Amino acid sequence: xxxxxxxxxxxxxxxxxxxxxxxxxxxxxxxxxxxxxxxxxxxxxxxxxx
Amino acid sequence: xxxxxxxxxxxxxxxxxxxxxxxxxxxxxxxxxxxxxxxxxxxxxxxxxxxxxxxxxxxxxxxxxxxxxxxxxxxxxxxxxxxxxxxxxxxxxxxxxxxxxxxxxxxxxxxxxxxxxxxxxxxxxxxxxxxxxxxxxxxxxxxxxxxxxxxxxxxxxxxxxxxxxxxxxxxxxxxxxxxxxxxxxxxxxxxxxxxxxxxxxxxxxxxxxxxxxxxxxxxxxxxxxxxxxxxxxxxxxxxxxxxxxxxxxxxxxxxxxxxxxxxxxxxxxxxxxxxxxxxxxxxxxxxxxxxxxxxxxxxxxxxxxxxxxxxxxxxxxxxxxxxxxxxxxxx
Numbered sequence: 001x002x003x004x005x006x007x008x009x010x011x012x013x014x015x016x017x018x019x020x021x022x023x024x025x026x027x028x029x030x031x032x033x034x035x036x037x038x039x040x041x042x043x044x045x046x047x048x049x050x
Numbered sequence: 051x052x053x054x055x056x057x058x059x060x061x062x063x064x065x066x067x068x069x070x071x072x073x074x075x076x077x078x079x080x081x082x083x084x085x086x087x088x089x090x091x092x093x094x095x096x097x098x099x100x101x102x103x104x105x106x107x108x109x110x111x112x113x114x115x116x117x118x119x120x121x122x123x124x125x126x127x128x129x130x131x132x133x134x135x136x137x138x139x140x141x142x143x144x145x146x147x148x149x150x151x152x153x154x155x156x157x158x159x160x161x162x163x164x165x166x167x168x169x170x171x172x173x174x175x176x177x178x179x180x181x182x183x184x185x186x187x188x189x190x191x192x193x194x195x196x197x198x199x200x201x202x203x204x205x206x207x208x209x210x211x212x213x214x215x216x217x218x219x220x221x222x223x224x225x226x227x228x229x230x231x232x233x234x235x236x237x238x239x240x241x242x243x244x245x246x247x248x249x250x251x252x253x254x255x256x257x258x259x260x261x262x263x264x265x266x267x268x269x270x271x272x273x274x275x276x277x278x279x280x281x282x283x284x285x286x287x288x289x290x291x292x293x294x295x296x297x298x299x300x301x302x303x304x305x306x307x308x309x310x311x312x313x314x315x316x317x318x319x320x321x322x323x324x325x326x327x328x329x330x331x332x333x334x335x336x337x338x339x340x341x342x343x344x345x346x347x348x349x350x351x352x353x354x355x356x357x358x359x360x361x362x363x364x365x366x367x368x369x370x371x372x373x374x375x376x377x378x379x380x381x
Contacts, residue, residue, distance in 0.1 A: 010077050017080070
């Protein structure tokens with residue numbers, strides 16, 4: 001009987017690539033949120049001064 | 051007699067119906083995920099949204115402006131992915147769409163829906179955080195309208211599907227405008243109206259050449275339900291309304307002299323091609339060729355010409371607006 005959990009080489013590679021893409025996407029989201037926060041804080045500080 | 055209400059099938063995320071049964075399918079690659087976001091549709095959405103953002107003539111932090119464009123791009127991709135997840139049964143039956151990643155079985159419907167939902171959530175959240183809540187709300191409305199109202203309901207139930215559903219494609223310049231200013235004045239809705247009225251002639255010109263596919267897939271497109279002659283007439287009527295409406299921004303302070311010239315000349319050409327299509331037999335039954343060796347699709351060229359020109363026309367109008375307002379900002 002074939003093992004239902006056996007993963008072919010191509011499928012394993014595709015899954016690994018997907019995992020990396022998800023990780024990269026999350027890093028980009030965190031970086032963008034950080035940049036937005038800094039830009040907004042700088043704008044608010046500028047308005048407070050002027 | 052009262053018409054029975056159309057049943058709306060909720061997605062069950064069963065395995066996608068494959069367009070190529072029996073064929074060994076390779077696992078999805080990154081190109082399939084890019085295709086899931088419909089990059090060609092996305093490019094027009096981004097371009098019109100950018101035009102709305104620039105035409106608002108309001109100074110904006112360049113980083114936040116880039117963020118707004120990025121959010122609209124990702125939001126458009128989310129809508130495309132959700133559309134492919136819900137429409138894979140239709141896509142698998144049509145020549146134009148049967149090689150799409152879900153229809154061909156390379157990506158499961160559940161994966162495509164999850165991909166679209168995550169992209170959509172990220173884009174809306176970031177838009178609200180970086181830009182403003184009005185732009186985020188409009189983006190949310192656009193994605194939901196396209197994925198739920200158009201894809202799951204209108205497309206399968208009425209020949210007015212692309213007319214009403216066209217609102218989703220027409221909203222990006224309004225989102226761009228809202229991102230820049232925090233409100234949506236009449237000029238922003240003028241851009242909406244132009245795309246809204248442009249959509250039926252654009253799509254029906256394409257549908258006239260693939261009416262058989264829509265019929266096979268059970269999609270009630272206008273040529274399937276009302277016939278080719280009625281569709282050609284409706285294309286002409288929409289074109290006759292669109293061409294003068296597209297000139298209006300030149301008189302509301304939105305478009306300059308370049309826009310006035312482009313909209314008059316471009317609109318005249320649009321109407322001319324619509325008249326040519328109306329007089330043709332586009333969408334009628336295929337005829338046998340003179341020697342019986344091949345078949346002839348009557349009016350195929352006229353329909354193709356209007357379809358191709360409609361893209362150039364919309365691109366041209368928005369490009370002129372972008373250049374005129376871009377130059378104003380530089381000065």
